[in-house]
Amino acid sequence: MAKSKDNKKGTSDQRVSKAVVSRLSLYLRELSRLERAGIETTSSTKLGEMLGFSDAQVRKDLANFGQFGYPGVGYRCSELISTIRQIMGTDQKWPVALVGVGNLGRALLGYRGFSNQGFNTVAAFDLDPKIVGTEIEGIPVFSLDNVDKIVKEKSIQLAILAVPATAAQEVAERLVEAGIRGFLNFAAVTLRLPEDVTVIGVDLAIEMEQLSFAMTSRIP
Numbered sequence: 001m002a003k004s005k006d007n008k009k010g011t012s013d014q015r016v017s018k019a020v021v022s023r024l025s026l027y028l029r030e031l032s033r034l035e036r037a038g039i040e041t042t043s044s045t046k047l048g049e050m051l052g053f054s055d056a057q058v059r060k061d062l063a064n065f066g067q068f069g070y071p072g073v074g075y076r077c078s079e080l081i082s083t084i085r086q087i088m089g090t091d092q093k094w095p096v097a098l099v100g101v102g103n104l105g106r107a108l109l110g111y112r113g114f115s116n117q118g119f120n121t122v123a124a125f126d127l128d129p130k131i132v133g134t135e136i137e138g139i140p141v142f143s144l145d146n147v148d149k150i151v152k153e154k155s156i157q158l159a160i161l162a163v164p165a166t167a168a169q170e171v172a173e174r175l176v177e178a179g180i181r182g183f184l185n186f187a188a189v190t191l192r193l194p195e196d197v198t199v200i201g202v203d204l205a206i207e208m209e210q211l212s213f214a215m216t217s218r219i220p
Helices: 018-036 044-051 055-063 077-088 103-109 144-153 166-179 206-215
Strands: 092-101 121-128 139-143 159-160 182-185 196-199
Touching: 018 044, 018 055, 018 077, 092 103, 092 144, 092 166, 103 121, 121 196, 139 144, 139 166, 144 166, 159 166, 166 182
Parallel strands: 092 121, 092 159, 121 139, 159 182, 182 196
Antiparallel strands: none
């Protein structure tokens, strides 16, 4: 295993599959767990075993972004964590807006996993006058009518969309006009937005369908 090189981050024109990016997140999670346990080094074999991947898969995934590791040592957990965070863009703090403060939105405002990974929810938006002007989990709730001003003031580029499916397209277009360029979309609808806007959809019903299929396909 070659010694780490300086080009630890993929170039801007590099294309990798969603599957590779998903596995990077899993590697980061396990490496962080090892670091918290006081384990300083690991190997592609051990990392793969923890996640059910082959050592070749681990090395191939990381090779998309450079050469990492040390002969006779393997990967230094802290260094690889730092490298993957650079690759994923989570070595910086991202101010985030949450739009739609219903049951799901409130639950997401209380979720601490986002802030632990560098995603700081700094504003929430809703149309309900009963909650506009209040704070939920310490996060101020603004009227969607003020989205342009708040997005600019707080330099927000990312938004979590937790509105009803019937309103999602219109609300998303409004947010794009305000300057949002990335969405985590919990609405059960496919958004049609400009090509320079990134959308990651999270449909829990679809995930349950996938689970159901996996269980059903194992039945003789």
